[in-house]
Amino acid sequence: MLIPRPTHRTWSGKVRWSPKQVLAPSGEDEILAALRTAREAGSGLRVIGGGHSFSALVATDGVMVTLDGCRGLVRADTDSGLVTLRGGTRLWEIADLLAPLGLALPVMGDIDHQSIAGAIQTGTHGTGARCTGFAGMVRGLRLALPDGSVVDTSPSQDADLFEAARLGLGTIGVVLEVTLACVPRYRLDLVEATVDLEEALGSFLADSAIIDHHELFWFPRTARATARTMRRVPQDTAVRGPGRLVGTLQREVLGNGAWELLCRGASLAPALSRPAAELASRVLAGPRVLDDSSAVFTAPRRVRFHESEWAIPAERLGEAVAALRTRFDAEDVRVSFPLEIRRAAPDDVWLSTAYGRDTVYLAAHRYHREDPGPYLLLVQRTLAPFAARPHWGKQHWLGSRELGELYPRFEDFRAVRAAADPDRMLLTPYLDHLLG
Numbered sequence: 001m002l003i004p005r006p007t008h009r010t011w012s013g014k015v016r017w018s019p020k021q022v023l024a025p026s027g028e029d030e031i032l033a034a035l036r037t038a039r040e041a042g043s044g045l046r047v048i049g050g051g052h053s054f055s056a057l058v059a060t061d062g063v064m065v066t067l068d069g070c071r072g073l074v075r076a077d078t079d080s081g082l083v084t085l086r087g088g089t090r091l092w093e094i095a096d097l098l099a100p101l102g103l104a105l106p107v108m109g110d111i112d113h114q115s116i117a118g119a120i121q122t123g124t125h126g127t128g129a130r131c132t133g134f135a136g137m138v139r140g141l142r143l144a145l146p147d148g149s150v151v152d153t154s155p156s157q158d159a160d161l162f163e164a165a166r167l168g169l170g171t172i173g174v175v176l177e178v179t180l181a182c183v184p185r186y187r188l189d190l191v192e193a194t195v196d197l198e199e200a201l202g203s204f205l206a207d208s209a210i211i212d213h214h215e216l217f218w219f220p221r222t223a224r225a226t227a228r229t230m231r232r233v234p235q236d237t238a239v240r241g242p243g244r245l246v247g248t249l250q251r252e253v254l255g256n257g258a259w260e261l262l263c264r265g266a267s268l269a270p271a272l273s274r275p276a277a278e279l280a281s282r283v284l285a286g287p288r289v290l291d292d293s294s295a296v297f298t299a300p301r302r303v304r305f306h307e308s309e310w311a312i313p314a315e316r317l318g319e320a321v322a323a324l325r326t327r328f329d330a331e332d333v334r335v336s337f338p339l340e341i342r343r344a345a346p347d348d349v350w351l352s353t354a355y356g357r358d359t360v361y362l363a364a365h366r367y368h369r370e371d372p373g374p375y376l377l378l379v380q381r382t383l384a385p386f387a388a389r390p391h392w393g394k395q396h397w398l399g400s401r402e403l404g405e406l407y408p409r410f411e412d413f414r415a416v417r418a419a420a421d422p423d424r425m426l427l428t429p430y431l432d433h434l435l436g
């Protein structure tokens, strides 16, 4: 079970680390053995899921554990929709596991490479005013704690441990199994359109209240956005659109190949950024597609980028974008990537970015060959007055002092974490910085 491995890096390439040992357990006993190995060696341990976080959450010079060998369906109850999956199960596998049961995930984000445990640990989300992020769908967790014990938690069983562990940044224990509340299978009718930014922002809260899954992509310094609306339709509605083969070709050639060339050109000649953004803002909208929900929610993202994402109270969207536009003009910001605007329902997960508030997300991206720092920091500073909470898996520069003020249950989380891992085995300097 010991694999010699060189340096690891995040998907965007920003964070690199060299664990002294990489372990790939294939079941619960081997996970417990990995925890024992780290404990006896007095070394830190971090679990990696899909490795798709932008921040240094997984980085460790101690033991890194991959749960790629711990995937698949444990049990499902088709009446209640409760489905239990092993922690390492990738999101792209879940649709295939759920389909024969007549079930689906209530919502997904932009990609499906994450593991289910990694997705819940950072508060991964999609868009939908009636949908929470993945952590809000969790109804039970089976955890291996640093002391070697295994516990089953739920809202009625070790409730505080459950609340902390369902979005725990991998600092409470190793997530062995996740029980999710799923929904009957459905298809999505996707319509994309180029829209006027002011109008789209003005009606975003009303639109997203009635459209099941609604989002905007705004190219900074332009007055346009691409609106992406996805309406749920019954599973037996006929598939329509360019066909999966043509759709894949379109996504790969236009969505990834041409996009890479545009971004690469703009990174070499920054003066091209604005015309590139102008052009992209007019042509991003794709054809109408009606297909299975998992095929519509997600798409391959082969053009690499850096990303920060901020959760703000939904009602402050207009003010927040106005503040960004003012700062972008003042600083003559030139970026080729759009800013993504999404919505989520309030939830009660202690460290959720949507804890206790109707939420709008603003996600800023920068092409991976460009220095993301100045732009992403400008976005962070501009959104700070809006009580903006950073996505835990994405880049930001906040520490425990600021985060403590943003999360009413931060101290409760810290107390549960300290009790679950008194020897701080699952912490790293980066997590110390976040959690204090």
Ligand SMILES: Cc1cc2nc3c(=O)[nH]c(=O)nc-3n(C[C@H](O)[C@H](O)[C@H](O)COP(=O)(O)OP(=O)(O)OC[C@H]3O[C@@H](n4cnc5c(N)ncnc54)[C@H](O)[C@@H]3O)c2cc1C
Pocket: 011, 012, 046, 047, 048, 049, 050, 051, 052, 053, 054, 057, 058, 067, 087, 088, 108, 109, 110, 111, 113, 114, 115, 116, 117, 118, 119, 120, 121, 122, 123, 124, 125, 126, 169, 170, 171, 173, 174, 175, 176, 301, 391, 392, 393, 394
């Ligand atoms: C191209 C791209 C697109 C993205 N799109 C979205 C999006 O649409 N919406 C969104 O919200 N986010 C998005 N993200 C962010 C991403 O969903 C999160 O960062 C997510 O955590 C990544 O999941 P992962 O399995 O790769 O986790 P990793 O990055 O591997 O790990 C994340 C955290 O989970 C912990 N962890 C993983 N497995 C376990 C386990 N079994 N037990 C305990 N802890 C564990 C790790 O220790 C770490 O703290 C995107 C990222 C990329 C690169």
